[in-house]
Amino acid sequence: MSTTTAAPAPATPAPAGPRPATPAKRRWGATVAGVLILCVMLFPLYWMLNTALQPESGLLEVAPVPHEVDLSGFTSAIREQGGHLLTSLAVAFGAVVICLAIAAPAAYGLAQFKLRGTRTIVFGTLITQMVPGIVIANALYSAYVDLGLVNSYFGLMLADASLGIPFAIVLMRSFMVAIPTEVIEAAEVDGAGRLRTFVQVVLPMSRNCLITAGLFSFLYAWSDFMFALTLNTTDDVKPVTLGIYQYIGAHVGDWGSVMAASVLSAIPAAVLLVLAQKYIAAGITGGSVK
Amino acid sequence: MSATTASATAPDTRQPAPAVKKPDPARARRRRRLSQWGFIAPAVVFMVLFFGYPLVRNVLMSFQDYSPSTFFDGKAPFNGTDNWSKVFQDDLFGKALWHTIAFTVGSLIGQFGIGLALAVFFTKKFPLNGILRSLILLPWLVPMVVSGIVWRRILDQDTGVLNTFLDTLGMDGATPWLTSPGMALFSVILVNIWIGIPFNMVILYGGLQEIPKELYEAASLDGASAWRTFRSITLPLLKPVITVVLVLGFMSTVKILDLILALTDGGPADATQTLGTLTYQNSFVQLDFGAGAVVGNVLILISAVFAVFYLRANRSEGK
Numbered sequence: 001m002s003t004t005t006a007a008p009a010p011a012t013p014a015p016a017g018p019r020p021a022t023p024a025k026r027r028w029g030a031t032v033a034g035v036l037i038l039c040v041m042l043f044p045l046y047w048m049l050n051t052a053l054q055p056e057s058g059l060l061e062v063a064p065v066p067h068e069v070d071l072s073g074f075t076s077a078i079r080e081q082g083g084h085l086l087t088s089l090a091v092a093f094g095a096v097v098i099c100l101a102i103a104a105p106a107a108y109g110l111a112q113f114k115l116r117g118t119r120t121i122v123f124g125t126l127i128t129q130m131v132p133g134i135v136i137a138n139a140l141y142s143a144y145v146d147l148g149l150v151n152s153y154f155g156l157m158l159a160d161a162s163l164g165i166p167f168a169i170v171l172m173r174s175f176m177v178a179i180p181t182e183v184i185e186a187a188e189v190d191g192a193g194r195l196r197t198f199v200q201v202v203l204p205m206s207r208n209c210l211i212t213a214g215l216f217s218f219l220y221a222w223s224d225f226m227f228a229l230t231l232n233t234t235d236d237v238k239p240v241t242l243g244i245y246q247y248i249g250a251h252v253g254d255w256g257s258v259m260a261a262s263v264l265s266a267i268p269a270a271v272l273l274v275l276a277q278k279y280i281a282a283g284i285t286g287g288s289v290k
Numbered sequence: 291m292s293a294t295t296a297s298a299t300a301p302d303t304r305q306p307a308p309a310v311k312k313p314d315p316a317r318a319r320r321r322r323r324l325s326q327w328g329f330i331a332p333a334v335v336f337m338v339l340f341f342g343y344p345l346v347r348n349v350l351m352s353f354q355d356y357s358p359s360t361f362f363d364g365k366a367p368f369n370g371t372d373n374w375s376k377v378f379q380d381d382l383f384g385k386a387l388w389h390t391i392a393f394t395v396g397s398l399i400g401q402f403g404i405g406l407a408l409a410v411f412f413t414k415k416f417p418l419n420g421i422l423r424s425l426i427l428l429p430w431l432v433p434m435v436v437s438g439i440v441w442r443r444i445l446d447q448d449t450g451v452l453n454t455f456l457d458t459l460g461m462d463g464a465t466p467w468l469t470s471p472g473m474a475l476f477s478v479i480l481v482n483i484w485i486g487i488p489f490n491m492v493i494l495y496g497g498l499q500e501i502p503k504e505l506y507e508a509a510s511l512d513g514a515s516a517w518r519t520f521r522s523i524t525l526p527l528l529k530p531v532i533t534v535v536l537v538l539g540f541m542s543t544v545k546i547l548d549l550i551l552a553l554t555d556g557g558p559a560d561a562t563q564t565l566g567t568l569t570y571q572n573s574f575v576q577l578d579f580g581a582g583a584v585v586g587n588v589l590i591l592i593s594a595v596f597a598v599f600y601l602r603a604n605r606s607e608g609k
Contacts, residue, residue, distance in 0.1 A: 030416035037408065038422050041429060041487065047451060048440045061449045106333030113326040121334060123601075128341040130597045132545035134569045135586040138579060139344035139351065145361055162340040169333060194325055223433035225548045230574055241435045245552060248439055255443055262436045269431035277424050280431075 045266070052077075052263050055256025062255075073256035074264075081261040084243035087153075088222055088265070091239055094157035095221035096214050099164040103213065107172035108202055112184060122173070128166045136162070137230040144231055151236045159227040164217025171216075171283065175209040176202065212283040215276055222268055240265045345590065351583035358577040366580075373580040382560060382568065383585065390564040393479055394543045400483035401539060402532075405490025410520075412491070413498050423495070430488035438552025441481045442468065445553075471561035474554050478562050482549055486542075490535055497531030498524070537600040544592060565589045 053066040055073035110118050140159060149155030179202065187197040225241040232238065244261050273280060355369040377383050412423050429437065444450050445467035457463025467477040501524065509519045547566040550556060556563040556571065565585055573582030
């Protein structure tokens with residue numbers, strides 16, 4: 001066997017002497033094409049950074065590259081929007097906590113307990129992802145007025161959690177279905193209650209999908225603009241998305257500082273993409289296709 | 291101490307045990323089921339409150355007369371089909387419906403076409419493939435309002451970089467991308483295509499990875515051309531993923547709000563008003579929640595039709 005396979009092996013490089021160069025060159029050619037595609041796709045984000053570094057350009061044309069690094073756009077953005085960034089952070093973290101606390105047990109229950117309504121609930125979860133957000137906001141607003149949740153952190157956290165919960169349930173359930181029943185039964189035979197089994201056995205096993213679900217609910221809440229816009233009537237709770245939107249209404253000329261605020265608001269996405277790349281890719285494919 | 295308590299409690303539980311044991315199976319099962327429902331109930335309650343209730347409430351609201359004073363005196367009397375006839379008689383509704391259709395169809399064609407081309411491109415093996423592929427996701431992860439505002443600067447008629455660039459190429463460098471009613475919808479669609487490409491690409495790329503390599507080897511042995519291979523192997527096998535990507539794309543496009551508010555606020559002259567922005571405008575700008583609910587219900591109806599498609603696709607994929 002080894003001799004027969006070894007025989008053609010040296011034969012291939014010999015006639016293909018000049019050939020290996022071509023595939024390699026072609027492969028690097030594809031890399032060049034890929035880099036070009038990336039440049040086109042990321043150009044708007046480059047331009048956002050570039051404009052942010054040229055606050056003096058105001059309403060004039062922006063140079064392709066900043067002549068000098070002028071951070072005054074960023075200082076004024078932090079002065080104007082720093083508080084809103086913190087609000088966004090607090091609301092997003094709150095939404096993640098609510099989302100995971102509600103979705104993780106439900107995903108486990110729907111995956112492992114053979115309860116009668118399970119299929120209907122899973123079906124309902126899929127359906128909820130199709131309800132347009134503005135329709136929810138339309139009805140939620142008057143309910144929030146009655147409950148005193150308008151202009152409150154908790155109200156916005158709850159609404160933002162709704163952006164992630166159906167997705168988190170679907171994603172985690174598809175993972176938890178695969179946990180072997182024996183593992184859970186073994187824990188329960190050892191005397192662990194249902195809740196302890198969940199906390200001490202199931203959650204640690206599901207670490208990766210918890211992280212993915214958490215990341216996505218964070219990004220959903222961080223990016224939310226619609227609930228921030230509709231469920232707030234005062235400046236008490238103003239996330240950065242709303243802050244930037246209202247800012248361009250008021251200061252049309254100050255593009256440098258608007259863009260600097262935009263750069264700051266895009267940082268979580270960029271950081272997560274670098275640090276948690278595999279979870280993001282897993283979330284996009286897992287949550288949508290399954 | 292522990293030994294005494296253990297021995298003290300042990301006979302205690304022993305004695306009632308047989309008594310409990312008799313109805314045990316049924317009651318234990320009920321108790322077990324109750325504790326199991328405890329895991330699921332919070333999510334069900336949450337979804338009923340945040341998705342079920344708004345759906346029902348919107349239908350009711352569309353038959354109620356809301357005015358700016360409603361939120362002070364709490365009065366929103368039922369007014370029959372007044373809201374419906376008012377909305378349908380307004381030219382703006384027809385316009386918004388048409389804009390929504392054009393926006394959705396245009397966006398989907400662009401996002402899907404380019405996304406698929408890029409997905410196929412990235413199935414090639416070449417250096418840095420993985421890094422490039424993940425960096426391309428960035429536009430999709432940035433908050434949509436922020437993307438919209440960045441594009442608003444880029445597309446500025448007088449000083450935006452796109453017109454500057456077209457100028458240096460000797461083309462029309464004064465295109466009023468967002469400021470002319472004839473161009474605005476087209477420009478908004480272009481920006482939305484840019485936003486949607488990464489999502490389409492990633493999901494389609496995942497689908498392409500699932501197709502067995504042997505099929506391509508067999509096809510190349512048969513001497514099939516690249517186009518033929520794509521048409522006869524890639525497309526049919528990718529079909530379930532294509533359906534899902536298109537339906538999910540439809541869902542997020544048809545209800546668009548953030549992007550349009552950030553780019554044009556629905557203008558100029560209502561040229562980019564869609565069902566989503568019209569709902570917002572009616573309810574939260576004019577405080578006529580009844581009219582907003584009517585437009586919202588139309589939006590739900592459209593989404594519901596496509597939900598059926600989605601579930602069909604999901605089911606056939608599961609089989």
